[in-house]
Amino acid sequence: MDGEFLVEETSGQVDAIGGGNLLILAESEEDALNACEKAVEAMRKVPNVILPFPGGVVRSGSKVGSKYASLGASTNDAFCPTLKGITKTELSREIESVMEIVIDGLTEEDIKKAMRVGVETFCSIGAYNGVKRISAENYGGKLGPYHFHLQEIME
Amino acid sequence: MSALVFSMKHRSEQRVDMSPLVCNKLAGKSPSEIAAMLLQNGKNSIRVDEIFNITGSDTQNIIIEHSFGKLDFIGKDMEGGSISVEGDCGAYLAMGMKAGQVKVLGDASLFAACEMRNGYLEINGNAGDFIGAALPGNKKGMCGGTVLVKGNVGERAGDHMRRGILLIEGDAGDYCGSRMVAGTIAVMGNTGKLLGYAMRRGTILLWKQPQLSVTFNDCGSHTLSFLPVMFSSFKNLNSKFADNATWFNRAQRFGGDIAVTGRGEVLVKI
Numbered sequence: 001m002d003g004e005f006l007v008e009e010t011s012g013q014v015d016a017i018g019g020g021n022l023l024i025l026a027e028s029e030e031d032a033l034n035a036c037e038k039a040v041e042a043m044r045k046v047p048n049v050i051l052p053f054p055g056g057v058v059r060s061g062s063k064v065g066s067k068y069a070s071l072g073a074s075t076n077d078a079f080c081p082t083l084k085g086i087t088k089t090e091l092s093r094e095i096e097s098v099m100e101i102v103i104d105g106l107t108e109e110d111i112k113k114a115m116r117v118g119v120e121t122f123c124s125i126g127a128y129n130g131v132k133r134i135s136a137e138n139y140g141g142k143l144g145p146y147h148f149h150l151q152e153i154m155e
Numbered sequence: 156m157s158a159l160v161f162s163m164k165h166r167s168e169q170r171v172d173m174s175p176l177v178c179n180k181l182a183g184k185s186p187s188e189i190a191a192m193l194l195q196n197g198k199n200s201i202r203v204d205e206i207f208n209i210t211g212s213d214t215q216n217i218i219i220e221h222s223f224g225k226l227d228f229i230g231k232d233m234e235g236g237s238i239s240v241e242g243d244c245g246a247y248l249a250m251g252m253k254a255g256q257v258k259v260l261g262d263a264s265l266f267a268a269c270e271m272r273n274g275y276l277e278i279n280g281n282a283g284d285f286i287g288a289a290l291p292g293n294k295k296g297m298c299g300g301t302v303l304v305k306g307n308v309g310e311r312a313g314d315h316m317r318r319g320i321l322l323i324e325g326d327a328g329d330y331c332g333s334r335m336v337a338g339t340i341a342v343m344g345n346t347g348k349l350l351g352y353a354m355r356r357g358t359i360l361l362w363k364q365p366q367l368s369v370t371f372n373d374c375g376s377h378t379l380s381f382l383p384v385m386f387s388s389f390k391n392l393n394s395k396f397a398d399n400a401t402w403f404n405r406a407q408r409f410g411g412d413i414a415v416t417g418r419g420e421v422l423v424k425i
Contacts, residue, residue, distance in 0.1 A: 028378065029378060081374075081375060081377060082374055082375075082377055082379075082408055082420075083374060083410065084373075084374045084375050085372030085373050085374035085375070085408075085409065085410045086372050086374065086410035086411070086413060086417050093375055095375075096375065096376065096377055096378070
């Protein structure tokens with residue numbers, strides 16, 4: 001409808017790693033989004049990584065697997081604030097919002113660098129501004145062979 | 156064309172089945188044909204003009220004057236048009252209604268909006284037990300539409316409710332939202348015991364703190380962005396629900412009833 005369609009004629013392809021992630025647990029949606037936007041801004045400066053979701057932030061996170069055989073992903077109930085009372089939750093009472101930043105990178109090291117920048121940004125914002133916890137998920141190893149352990153990344 | 160008015164001549168000793176007097180069943184009939192129609196009155200059948208004076212001719216706009224609590228099945232299976240009831244009405248008001256609107260100035264008795272499918276029902280007084288419920292033995296209660304009650308409702312409001320919106324400005328009795336499968340019930344007043352008993356899914360929205368059973372778990376306080384969107388859909392109603400001073404987006408969420416599937420929710424204004 002715009003009048004023209006402009007696209008690159010050729011594009012390259014290379015094996016890479018997808019699905020690195022950071023979870024930010026905050027006291028309110030506003031605090032979580034504010035922290036994520038600052039972290040995304042810093043992480044996008046790291047070379048060889050992309051944050052594939054719009055704005056770099058995932059509001060409605062999913063987990064690997066579901067109770068249905070044909071459904072490969074379902075609600076990440078352990079980190080869903082509104083389901084705290086009726087599921088095996090990972091959240092404490094004061095957490096009202098959880099957002100996720102997903103990172104795809106060319107190498108494991110590239111993803112680790114981006115995650116480190118993200119964690120440092122979250123820490124600089126601090127608990128006084130509503131950022132209560134930082135976490136990540138590998139869904140019991142089901143997400144793939146690459147595991148990113150936050151404490152190792154920050155050493 | 157003026158509204159078709161049924162004005163009650165005298166109060167019958169027995170209950171009257173009003174289900175033939177709905178807009179879709181009267182369409183195309185002359186006043187004399189309508190007058191000759193038969194209504195079940197206790198164990199007898201009586202002509203419409205034996206108990207009603209009939210004026211007007213617009214069958215899509217019906218007014219029932221001097222109504223009282225023994226006129227059952229008003230608006231049953233209605234498929235369009237409007238019915239205004241000036242007074243009280245009996246049981247099974249707007250039962251199975253598919254479209255159109257029914258407005259009652261007084262009270263309604265048991266099973267109002269029972270198994271209602273769509274349309275709009277407004278009750279300016281109180282409503283009895285089982286509003287929006289399923290008939291005994293049936294599995295699906297109200298399946299769509301909007302019901303507004305300006306007074307109080309009895310027990311088991313929304314029992315087996317499947318879809319639609321039940322808005323109650325006053326209080327609700329015990330077992331409100333029992334066995335609810337889905338849909339929304341909003342209560343501005345107090346609620347009774349065992350709210351949401353065995354509810355599987357659906358939302359019960361409350362302005363006052365309820366007495367919840369132990370099978371509802373606290374899921375914490377939340378700012379919910381869907382609430383203002385839902386409230387704004389009520390702004391054209393002639394109701395307290397249309398007043399944005401009553402709207403809120405901050406609620407305490409309780410999940411349950413975990414004695415069954417437990418995907419229902421009770422949201423309480425903070």
